[in-house]
Amino acid sequence: MANAEVGDDGYGEDPTVNELEEAYAAWVGKPAAVFVPSGVMANQIAMRVLTRPGDVVVAGALQHVVGFEMGAAARNAGIQFHTVDDTDGHLDPRSVQTAFDAERHHQPAVRAVVLENTHMASGGSPMTPEETGALVAAAGGFPVHLDGARLFNAAVALGVAGSALAAPATTVMSCLSKGLCAPVGSVLAGAADVIAQGRVERKRLGGSMRQAGVLAAAGLVGLRTMVDRLADDHRRARRLADVVAETVSRDFDPATCRTNIVCFEHPDAEALVGALAARGVLAGTVTSTRVRLVTHADVDDEMLDVAIGALVALRDGVGATR
Numbered sequence: 001m002a003n004a005e006v007g008d009d010g011y012g013e014d015p016t017v018n019e020l021e022e023a024y025a026a027w028v029g030k031p032a033a034v035f036v037p038s039g040v041m042a043n044q045i046a047m048r049v050l051t052r053p054g055d056v057v058v059a060g061a062l063q064h065v066v067g068f069e070m071g072a073a074a075r076n077a078g079i080q081f082h083t084v085d086d087t088d089g090h091l092d093p094r095s096v097q098t099a100f101d102a103e104r105h106h107q108p109a110v111r112a113v114v115l116e117n118t119h120m121a122s123g124g125s126p127m128t129p130e131e132t133g134a135l136v137a138a139a140g141g142f143p144v145h146l147d148g149a150r151l152f153n154a155a156v157a158l159g160v161a162g163s164a165l166a167a168p169a170t171t172v173m174s175c176l177s178k179g180l181c182a183p184v185g186s187v188l189a190g191a192a193d194v195i196a197q198g199r200v201e202r203k204r205l206g207g208s209m210r211q212a213g214v215l216a217a218a219g220l221v222g223l224r225t226m227v228d229r230l231a232d233d234h235r236r237a238r239r240l241a242d243v244v245a246e247t248v249s250r251d252f253d254p255a256t257c258r259t260n261i262v263c264f265e266h267p268d269a270e271a272l273v274g275a276l277a278a279r280g281v282l283a284g285t286v287t288s289t290r291v292r293l294v295t296h297a298d299v300d301d302e303m304l305d306v307a308i309g310a311l312v313a314l315r316d317g318v319g320a321t322r
Helices: 015-028 039-050 072-077 093-105 129-138 151-158 162-166 192-204 213-225 230-246 269-278 301-313
Strands: 032-036 056-060 080-084 110-116 144-147 171-175 186-190 261-265 284-287 290-294
Touching: 015 032, 015 162, 015 171, 015 186, 015 213, 032 039, 032 192, 032 213, 039 072, 039 110, 039 144, 039 171, 039 186, 039 192, 056 093, 080 093, 093 110, 093 129, 110 129, 129 144, 129 162, 151 162, 151 171, 151 230, 186 192, 230 261, 230 290, 230 301, 269 284, 269 290, 269 301
Parallel strands: 056 080, 056 110, 110 144, 144 171
Antiparallel strands: 032 186, 171 186, 261 290, 284 290
């Protein structure tokens, strides 16, 4: 990062940012890409570019863009969501088609769809290219944005190319600051004209940066050296999932853990997270009854043993479900 060649990215003159955008666009098989500070901003830019105020956007009820972006899409793009069931991390194309059909019955017009791969709230569930294609077909030619914050995890888990996962979508974004370990940044990709408008929206949202190559350099390291190692995160998460099922959430099916996230129900999620923190293990909550554990590059096997030990110690402690 300290040695990155930089320029003014606001003018498109930062060579390291340009290199990162080109590398990501190639990885997802899109003509162009734009570097932004965060995944939320990438999603919000997509909403502003692909929709108009008053439009309805179909999305899973548990998707990040619906529940974890502080209502940003309504404020930034003036759109409303038609949510469909995605409890298991997957959308039914028939439910998407039904949402579009509602316009014929005097309801607001659906003009876009948002997908999420992997699906965080369900435990990092990956979506196959075939599933994505079926949902894009259900959209009937209207734009589809793919929130691929963890698309790299999906590619590794499914053993497919990122371009295969992103091909059906109009736009796709991925975070460099999750499994790829960059300190900051996400990238949004799509057709050249769409991304050109995305750059305008980035500036409107305050995301146009200057000598951003110092950040993009870390993103390039992530793209080039950190994708394959995601398999280690997946292996550790599955081991953790097996222990969760044996200790604090007996109804949890560890087979649902296919990437790096372990999400499970617990009657008092905050109490469990607090009890784990007291034992040196940091976890989080998705809802008041849903806990999230995430493995990443800074959690090695020794640290995983600490987390497992904490769960075992709590087996007969804080409200284990049976």
